[in-house]
Amino acid sequence: MKETMRLKTDAVISVFASAPKSIARAYHCAKEIHPNLTLGDFRSKIDGKSSLFFINFYRNEIEKFLENIESSTTKLKMLHEQVADLNLVDAFGRSVAIDDLEETLRFHESYQPGDVASEFGPYLEIFEAADWLAHAGEGSTNDLITSVEEPPQNETTWVYVQVALQNRFVKQLVEQAGYHHGCLQAYYDRLMPWVTKLTREKLKAAPAGFFDDRNDPSGLIMLSLIERRFASILSSTVAVEWAQWLVHGHIPCGWCGAFPEGKLLVW
Known part of the structure; x- marks a missing residue:
């Protein structure tokens, strides 16, 4: 079983996907994460098995970093439901799981100023x-x-x-x-x-x-x-x-x- 990996605040994740169950629904989910992605680019990258887009998690403010992880995780889960295979890869070529994003979020949230x-x-x-x-x-x-x-x-x-x-x-x-x-x-x-x-x-x-x-x-x-x-x-x-x-x-x-x-x- 793969151990969870905690992302750093300068992480850049490449998103790959294949075999959409529905091009329209999968494209809609992908566009939620990357609004500038065109349908033509989406089809071409799916067929060519190339990276659909990058998600840059770098933030100077930790609050924005956490917001970005939470939002991206939700949207990646939606995309995951619409494709047969969703792969996330960091800048070092390591495989990243949605669990890794959630672990990163939990870790950093536990150190936010409370009472x-x-x-x-x-x-x-x-x-x-x-x-x-x-x-x-x-x-x-x-x-x-x-x-x-x-x-x-x-x-x-x-x-x-x-x-x-x-x-x-x-x-x-x-x-x-x-x-x-x-x-x-x-x-x-x-x-x-x-x-x-x-x-x-x-x-x-x-x-x-x-x-x-x-x-x-x-x-x-x-x-x-x-x-x-x-x-x-x-x-x-x-x-x-x-x-x-x-x-x-x-x-x-x-x-x-x-x-x-x-x-x-x-x-």
Whole structure:
């Protein structure tokens, strides 16, 4: 039995069909998928056993990608009912089944932003309950970090490290699941007010002037939230590991060295 294959978001599928039960009905179905297909071309390609048309599944926006798969799958099923043999082939010459399209749809739909409160609430509650300053400024024997007595002020390096981490994270998603950054933006838009409020409440107890937009941990928490969401298809979850320092009473606030070499600074 053939295992289902998940399509990438840049997939191009060639559609072949033979022996229509009815030329008129089969052509009508094919034209639903490819409106520019003429009856003459349809007959010629059926007789010549050449590709009827291509379906390009590439989309910058994941929502449009999913809509295209769902619509194409429905229409291909209609065409399948009207021909004796329907063959779908990807750009690498591999056979693609309608089941593959449906599996791709199910997979990506399972990662769409849903109810943020139920999805991320329990994880954020861990940070809400933690005392971020319990061990602030204390030394550490952990070889992976460097403790600082005060957070670096105007620490642009920390911003660059978080951006580099985010870019690496996006690259992993694109490689593993064909995800585009637009998909992540929906999570950011829904979560940022929540995370910002949490961070501001926690940092009220820190000395004035220690943190600003460049070195507060909001971005790190955001990345750790989304890393957890996609953990099953990522090769690493660095932000989750770093964010755990908040739970242990230290605040990640900077970076020493040229990322990815170097060490995390925690206060």
